[in-house]
Amino acid sequence: MRLLLLLAVLSWIENVLGRAVFAHFMVGNTENYSASDWIEDITLAKEAHIDAFALNMAKGEPMNQKAIADVFSHAEALGFRLFFSFDYAGRGPYSKAEVLGWINQYASSTAYFRHNGQPLVSTFEGPEQAEDWIKIKAQTGCFFVPDWSSLGAGPVARAAGGVADGLFSWAAYMMPVSPWFYTNLPGYNKNWLWRGDHLWYDRWVQANVLMPEWVQIISWNDYGESHHIGPIRDHALVAFNTGKAPYRYSLDHHGWRTFLPYSIDRYKNNKAAITTEGVSFWYRPTPKDACNTGGTTGNTVSQLQIEFQPYDVVEDSVFYSVLLTSAATVKITIGGVEANGQWRNLPDGEVGLWHGSSPFQGRTGEVKITVWRKDVLIADLTGPAIKKDCHNGMMGFDAWAGGRLTSTAPRPVNRYCPRSACVCKALGAQKTLPKQVPGKFYPAEGLNSNYIGLCDYACLYGACFASYCTKDQHPLIEPSVSPFRPPSCISGTGDGDWEVLCSFTCRHGFCPLASSNGNDPQEQIDPGETFEIPHLDQDCMRFSDCFDLDNPQASSCGSGYRRQGYDRAGCPGKSARPICCKDSSVLPDSCTWRGSGGDCNGQCHEGEATLFESNKGGSPGESGHGQCSRGKKVFCCELKTFGTLTSQCRWSPWYISRRLHDVQFPTDSFIYSGSGCDEDELVVASAHALTGYCSNDFLNKKIGQKYCCKTEKPPMDNCHWVGQGDCADNNCTNKEVTLTTNPSGSNSNECFWSRKKSLCCTPNDTIFDLGSDDDFYDDHCTVGDPRPDCQPDEDASDEPDEETCRADEKTELRRDSHDGSFFLREPLSIEERTFRLEKRKRPIMAVVTGASGLSYTMRILARNYPSISALFRSRRGPGPSDYVFRMRRPRLTPLVVTEHRDSLPSLVGYETEHNPDVQIVRDFLQTASSGILPNLEPTRNNARIDAYDISRLWNSTSLGVVFPRVANSRCLASAEDYFMDQFGSTGNVAPLVATEMKLNAVKARIFKGSRPIGDDTFTRLSGQTLAGNMTATNELFNELRAIIGTFNYINHPDLQPIFSRTRLSIREAARFLAENIPPFGLMPEIYEQFEPLWYEAAATRSRRFLEERLNDVETRLDALIASGIPPPNAIRIRAHILVLRNHLGDIRAPPPP
Structure with a gap:
């Protein structure tokens, strides 16, 4: 008991003498919390130097009693502090008795936070119950700091005779600090964002300038508003269900805790120790114009703010703060494209937090930040890929934040920087002040009291501007509204039925973007022209059903599309049929309905394409929504490449x-x-x-x-x-x-x-057709490239059509009409078979061995398939994916990125590729004949197919089987034809993929069972690397990283839909062969056992190979260093080895189809 009393006294002393930092904690998210969840949250908060959780509780929540009891129990045990923040807005106001009950029950706890010996209590809203707090304070002795921001500072200070001891926006001041804000919770009528970007850095600078009594971080776990800094727990995301969110958009924000020890110590103590250097960085993983906004606005009229389109508010950039003890450079790599980072804020004396950002500049792919001081790599961190992925067709504006824990201490600041009129942007040591000029100075005539302090300080040091300051005292003209409030909308209108209401509400500051047009419209973002002519007949669509236009979720366009207008024909009330076009094909506001009057006679103008006709039309249009008595209105869109x-x-x-x-x-x-x-x-x-x-x-x-x-x-x-x-x-x-x-x-x-x-x-x-090789890095194959991996695919065909079947080649053969037994016609002669083989491509040799030990050599042939120049030609049936795959550049991480083929100047350096690799057929037939799986275990029940049956039936054209056509394929005359056609062919292009040549070459070697890098090549390149040759270093590690890149490729989410579909088609083909060729009856069972083990074996083999090569280079490097003769590129070699080792886990089999 004495120990507890001593701890309580020390806690009170600490609170009296120092400032404190709290984190806003949503108790309503803890219904499913376990003890380990509470312990982890408290432990992480203590590591971040947070003093207490402000427990936000809504009235009557079912979890309140248990959650509060649990958190106080764990906080007492862990030496952490808590206080109540009663939420009067969530489920209605508390009664006076309820508040008294909570405070009286827990205020005596050693975990309860006290200010000057008084238990600290806060609220969120509830100003109507201000009178209750007169008695609550009298009975509990609490120090009361409410958030009654809905009233404004003046009315709050006067409420209930000044019952508040401090406020969130007045002295004693509890300053809110938040890193981000984005919410899309229709169930709570919330769907807006406020600009985050540099906010987390800027707010802590402001906290160190203002030095408020307390700082409250908003928030620890309010996931629905995207400003959480605590860990995400799936069982705590209840707000997304009750708020009817379109999807769970919360992302990991652990990086925003990285520098909290430094920032908090600096704020509380005016100093902080530097222990390590590190990085905190954050960004939105989706470009701001990639998807439909989902009705989200920048700012919100619910706070009487001017609304903007969200993409006009946020920046497409990677933001970073870096803790350094001296100057360094930062580089940001997105999708393999590296760019030098820019510093926006530098600490005084170059010691402390450096802050900046680097724009996306249209790049997508994995994000990496590296910090270098000369040749020393200080930090190397990666984040999730930036992708143009849309959830339910709409945009998510949350950020991902990552980093490593560090701390630092800028020097104290004593200069004059008033809180409202000025914004301090940098901290540092006090500069030498100019010579003082004695005298008393006042604001100039017509100005107000906001200028008193500024004039005193500026004139004292000789900067007395006559327009603002004077020696003569004049009456002060105080404004009725704060001059530091943001601008408000004063005029606006709306379309159609919205016009009357919007013209009134916009004049009074309430001008919602979704239904009204403010008096200062923002310019649209011009995505720029591409060197591809849009096909508007394919890239634009009109919904077949009518949708309520006031419901952005229902009427939104899909991923990569923007709503360009709507058609009211045949739709009741305010509903219509949205018209959506690809963002990449149509510029914003470049489409309109043309045609007016009774005889509409709509006609598109110069440079426009006619997309749709209607007898009513809609918006945007030359006229209203009147019905045509004759003729039609037409929907016209500008062809954005028309000018070019x-x-x-x-x-x-x-x-x-x-x-x-x-x-x-x-x-x-x-x-x-x-x-x-x-x-x-x-x-x-x-x-x-x-x-x-x-x-x-x-x-x-x-x-x-x-x-x-x-x-x-x-x-x-x-x-x-x-x-x-x-x-x-x-x-x-x-x-x-x-x-x-x-x-x-x-x-x-x-x-x-x-x-x-x-x-x-x-x-x-x-x-x-203007492709340029200059757009590619050196490791990308170019025209006439002499390197072995860059040679043209001689097995692919430039012919646009499937091969022509020979007249005497029967493709529709029947079984014997008298019974259902298997029927084998006479096989083709040697000459006939040779003719067929010469027409086919990509031979693979396989040896199948029977139980007797007798072996048969077979020649397996892939179907004729198109070269890269012919792959994307227009043809009947499903086409190939528009994505192309390549290794990320420059050469460091082994990641694979995708690009839409339309974004590339040419497809030089890419080739047509099969997935799975056709080598799988060779190994499968060997397993089928031997009964030994790739892991060297026998098949279940020792299932096998006789080697002789495989050798005589696999490519026989006399089986009497009618093979199903695949897409537009022809000449499916044998089991081999049908099975191999599942991998892709000229007539069945859907399984084929455009892949970087060098990546495909390494993949082929891996699945062929060869060494990914030849021994001679490795010996030569590793020797030159360890001799300091940087060209060889890049070439060596580019070869090594392609091993991991192969598995990142086959596991890439953009490849999986194609890959899985093909794998399932192959299994279905095995079942068909089993049903129609009796000796192949066990083929499906064997293949389903074989396929996943085949990939596992390749992954194990490749991982072992790469580990051995990395160990070899590192061992030899260590020997050189120990001998005192390290190569000049030793740090670079270490960095390469570290990065590849960190990615060894990427070498894994693909997921099941």
């Missing part, structure tokens, strides 16, 4: 042909005629008369203009005019673009009713 397509084109000019002056024409008249194109120009289109048109038919002369393009190939094909008579049929198809419109078109027959014809052209897909 036509940049080298022109219409030939008109010129004067001759002058007429006779009796019939008493005045000077001219005939205008058109010239042709120059010799170096192509004629793409023609028109009768586009400008200065006048009729000259009386001369029976055909006049007109030409559309001339100075390009090697025409930018547009098949240009033709549409529209005749009344020209109601004057729109292009959705595959064309409108080049221009004109009443006469290609002849002098004008449209009736002042309508115009359209000149329609098909954009030429090949005009932008």
